[in-house]
Amino acid sequence: MSDLLHETRGNVAIVTLNRPEARNALTFEMYEALGRICRETTLEDPVKAIIITGAGGKAFAAGTDMTQFRAFSTPDDAIGYEERMDRVLGDIERCPVPTIAAITGACTGGGAAIAAACDIRICDRNLKFGFPIARTLGNCLSIGNLNRMSALVGMGRVRDMILMATLLGSDDAKACGLIYEVMDRPEDVQTRAMEIAGTMAEHAPLTMRATKETLRRLRTDGPGADCSDLIIECYMSADFKEGMEAFLGKRKPAWTGK
Numbered sequence: 686m687s688d689l690l691h692e693t694r695g696n697v698a699i700v701t702l703n704r705p706e707a708r709n710a711l712t713f714e715m716y717e718a719l720g721r722i723c724r725e726t727t728l729e730d731p732v733k734a735i736i737i738t739g740a741g742g743k744a745f746a747a748g749t750d751m752t753q754f755r756a757f758s759t760p761d762d763a764i765g766y767e768e769r770m771d772r773v774l775g776d777i778e779r780c781p782v783p784t785i786a787a788i789t790g791a792c793t794g795g796g797a798a799i800a801a802a803c804d805i806r807i808c809d810r811n812l813k814f815g816f817p818i819a820r821t822l823g824n825c826l827s828i829g830n831l832n833r834m835s836a837l838v839g840m841g842r843v844r845d846m847i848l849m850a851t852l853l854g855s856d857d858a859k860a861c862g863l864i865y866e867v868m869d870r871p872e873d874v875q876t877r878a879m880e881i882a883g884t885m886a887e888h889a890p891l892t893m894r895a896t897k898e899t900l901r902r903l904r905t906d907g908p909g910a911d912c913s914d915l916i917i918e919c920y921m922s923a924d925f926k927e928g929m930e931a932f933l934g935k936r937k938p939a940w941t942g943k
Contacts, residue, residue, distance in 0.1 A: 689718045690740075696733040697882040698722070702796075705741025710750040711795050713769065719799070720773035723780035728894065728942035733886035735780065736878045737803060738787040739796070742871045743811075745786065748794020751822070767827045770798065774829065777802040778901055781894040783885045787878035788812060789871040793852070798826075801833050804897060806864050807878060808855055809871040814863065815852040836904045838863050889928060890942035891919050 690701040700722055702709040719737070726732055739745040757763060777784060777799065786792075786800035788808040797814055800806050808814075818824050826834075826847070834843045838861045845851055858864040865881075868874050885893065895915040902910035919925060923943050931938035 688712060689715045691718075691722055693732060694879070695883075696731055696886045697879060698726070698732045698735045700735060700737045701740050702738070702746050703740045704750075705739075705743070707750060708744035708747035708791060709739040709741070709796065710747050712750050713753055716749075716769060716773045716795070720776035723784070724776040726780055726782055728781050728890045730782075732782060733890065734783045734785065734882035736785045736787050736875075736882055737777075737799065738875060738878070739789065743790045744796070745788040745790065745792040745800060746794075746796025747791050748796055754822075763824075770795065771827055771829045774798055774802040774833070778833075779898070781897075782890070783882070783893055783897070785878050785882055787874045788814075789874050793817060794822075798830055798833075801830075801837055801863075805881060807866045807868065807874060807881070808858065808864050809868050809874050810855050811871065812855040812858055812864070812867075813852040814854075814858055815846045815850070817850040817852060819847060820850040832904065889924055889938070889940050891922050891924050895919050 688702075688704050690699075690703050692699050700719060702711065702715065704710060704715075723735065726735065757766075783805065784803040786803040786806045788800060788806060790809070790811045790813065792800050792808070792812065792814045794816055797816055800814070816826060818826075831843060834846075842861055846853065853861070853863065855864065855867045859867050866877065868877055895912075895918065899912045899915055902912060924938075924940050927940065928938050
């Protein structure tokens with residue numbers, strides 16, 4: 686069976702990290718497959734939202750499979766790994782449709798980085814989220830990873846998480862804005878993720894994509910970032926005209942993503 690499962694239910698794609706015996710620790714091939722799915726998704730596809738989750742119910746993902754690091758012997762190995770991570774996380778972040786991390790249990794290291802790159806995160810009460818590398822591997826995060834996490838929870842919280850090797854529980858993660866919603870039971874996480882995906886799938890695709898991309902540019906390039914291309918794309922679209930007519934006609938708009 687594949688280490689990464691990809692299925693479609695209606696207009697929602699579900700990507701499952703499928704190594705429960707290893708707490709869904711990711712191989713390099715799993716990272717690449719996940720990035721490719723997000724990169725190849727377009728607004729013309731029937732898929733309108735993507736859920737990323739972990740098999741087994743006990744972990745979303747416990748980071749990168751440590752055996753992948755045994756062959757590291759040169760500076761290029763280290764730089765190449767972080768460049769791969771930045772590329773894959775960028776693919777998730779740039780995915781034109783909304784992405785939801787449906788988290789049960791542990792979500793650490795590379796798993797936490799994947800969840801942070803998603804648009805929405807929901808979890809169960811057993812959440813343990815963080816990057817405990819200061820007491821485990823002794824490696825570090827790239828600027829891209831630190832920037833993304835700092836934008837989500839603040840630089841002070843990121844310092845605490847990494848320097849103290851702190852894992853956030855569900856209540857703290859919800860309080861700091863990292864988690865959108867906490868479910869009492871692990872089995873409810875997937876159901877709720879499908880409900881959220883269904884809601885977002887009914888919204889204007891160009892609005893969703895423009896918002897995601899503008900927020901990404903704001904994070905990476907600052908308030909002076911240019912978003913004129915996104916403004917033009919939305920305001921000049923057939924969907925904008927459809928939205929106006931639907932609103933004035935008191936009916937539900939029929940979005941096409943064009």
